[in-house]
Amino acid sequence: MNRQEFMTESMPANMHFHVVSGGARLFKSLPDGRRQIIGFAHKGDVLPAYPCTHYHYSAEAMQQRRSHAHATGDVRADTLPAAPARNIARRLRRIAAHRAAGAGGAA
DSSP: OOOOEEEOTTSBOOEEEEEEESOEEEEEEOTTSOEEEEEEEOTTOEESSSOOSBOSSEEEESSSOEEEEEEGGGOOGGGSOHHHHHHHHHHHHHHHHHHHHHTTTOO
C-alpha cells in the first residue's frame, strides 16, 4: 500500500483538510520510531478537528483519499456542510473524553 502522509505532527497547522472520500489513519510518533494509532478520519471529517498552531498528530491516507485543503484562516463553521460540523462535534467529545481518561478521570 502506498501511504500518503498529508499532515505531520508538530508541523505548523496552516491548512485544514476536509475528507471528501476515502479515509485516513491518525497517529502519534513515539520516541522509539513506532507509531501509535489514535483514530481514523472518514468521509466528511475535517482535520485537524480543532484550532491549533501546530498539528498534534499525523495523518496518512489508508486508501484512495480525496480531500480539499483550506488555509487555516479560511475555515469557518458557517462554510462547512452540516455533516462535517456534526463530525467535528463528535471528534471533540472523543478528544475531551480521552484527555479526561488520561488525567485519571479528572476534568
